[in-house]
Amino acid sequence: DAGVTQSPTxxxxxxxxxxxxxxxxxxxxKSVSWYQQVxxxxxxxxxxxxxxxxxxxxxxxxxxxxxxxxxxxxxxxxNALLLGDSALYLCASSPRQGLNTEAFFGQGTRLTxx
Amino acid sequence: xxxxxxxxxxxxxxxxxxxTVKCTYSVSGNPYLFWYVQYPNRGLQFLLKYITxxxxxxxxxxxxxxxxxxxxxxxLKKPSALVSDSALYFCAVRPFNxxxxxxxxxxxxxxxxxx
Numbered sequence: 618d619a620g621v622t623q624s625p626t627x628x629x630x631x632x633x634x635x636x637x638x639x640x641x642x643x644x645x646x647k648s649v650s651w652y653q654q655v656x657x658x659x660x661x662x663x664x665x666x667x668x669x670x671x672x673x674x675x676x677x678x679x680x681x682x683x684x685x686x687x688x689x690x691x692x693x694x695x696n697a698l699l700l701g702d703s704a705l706y707l708c709a710s711s712p713r714q715g716l717n718t719e720a721f722f723g724q725g726t727r728l729t730x731x
Numbered sequence: 732x733x734x735x736x737x738x739x740x741x742x743x744x745x746x747x748x749x750x751t752v753k754c755t756y757s758v759s760g761n762p763y764l765f766w767y768v769q770y771p772n773r774g775l776q777f778l779l780k781y782i783t784x785x786x787x788x789x790x791x792x793x794x795x796x797x798x799x800x801x802x803x804x805x806x807l808k809k810p811s812a813l814v815s816d817s818a819l820y821f822c823a824v825r826p827f828n829x830x831x832x833x834x835x836x837x838x839x840x841x842x843x844x845x846x
Contacts, residue, residue, distance in 0.1 A: 621774070650833070659735075659821050659836030660775070673833045707774055719765060720834060722774035 619644070621710050621723035629729045630698050638693040638726045642710030648672075649691040650720060651683055652707040660707055666691055667713075695728075703730045733758040733826050735837035743843045744812045752807040752840045754822030763825040764805040765834065766796055768818050775821065781805060792816070812844045 622641045630636050642649050648667040652660035665673035666685035680696045689710075695702055705727050709720035734757045744750045756762055763782055767775040779790025786798045796807045805822060819841050823834040 652834075659823075659838050660834075662833045662835070665833055675833070709775075719777045719780055721777065722767070724772075724774045 621708055621721055623706075623708050623723040623726050625726060626724065627727045627729075629731060632698055632700060632730055634698050636695050636698060636728060638695075638706050638708075638728070640691045640693070640708030640710075640723060642689050642691070642708075643712075643721055646710035646712050646721070647689055648711040648713060648718075649685055649689065650709045650711075651691070651693045652709065652722075653677075654705040654707055654725070656704070663693070698730045700730050703728060733762075733824050733835045735822050735824050735835055737820075737822055737837035737840045739840050740838075741841045741843060743845065746814050746844050746846050747811050750809050750812045750816070750842065750844070752820050752822075752842060754805045754807065754837060755803050756805060756822070756824045757803065758824050758826050760826065762805075764796075764798065765823040765825070766790065766794070766805075766807050767821045767823065767836075769821065769839075770818050778807070778820075812842075814844050814846055817842055817844045 624639045650665040651663040654660040662675040663677050664683040669685045683693045685691045705725040707725045708723045711718045711720050736755045765780045766778040769775050778794050779788050781788045781798045789795045794809050798805050819839050821839050822837045
């Protein structure tokens with residue numbers, strides 16, 4: 618079975634631009650979360666979606682938004698990019714929304730803002 | 732708010748020796764604890780989790796972790812380290828009142844296993 622897939626794997630954007638990152642969860646998984654991992658730090662929670670509804674939001678500005686589609690895939694959008702948005706963006710999926718479920722992570726999208 | 736501390740930025744160990752990667756946490760109520768490993772240019776791979784039950788949890792690749800409620804710790808251990816274990820290790824906590832996937836991660840510990 619395919620794991621969590623993210624696209625693109627790398628991209629370079631200019632300050633002020635907009636970016637869309639995509640994530641396909643493991644087949645049958647209905648929950649998708651997004652994390653930002655700045656170099657040298659642990660991942661920081663951005664959003665969680667379950668059954669196409671936002672179920673959690675981290676401490677990120679409104680420039681960050683996301684959505685989940687009927688097939689449970691997800692997009693993360695970031696507007697008005699800043700240099701500080703440069704990071705590895707990780708998508709994670711889980712089969713359900715539950716306390717004892719581990720999250721399965723994709724390989725990430727490396728975003729560089731110049 | 733919950734938090735996770737990994738007090739060592741790097742742990743060095745010789746191949747064949749036991750290893751320990753330390754993790755302490757702060758959370759309201761019962762914690763749900765996880766260890767993940769990250770290889771270069773890769774996402775996170777799940778190693779093991781503690782939800783309830785035995786304080787010693789066994790996971791993938793021969794790793795295990797010991798939950799200590801009184802010390803609020805969840806240290807990762809392996810009896811005999813391999814060079815291929817060299818990677819970045821993250822401890823994470825999920826509060827009991829969060830049924831979603833929100834994980835709070837520590838800053839990571841780089842494990843270097845030398846031949």
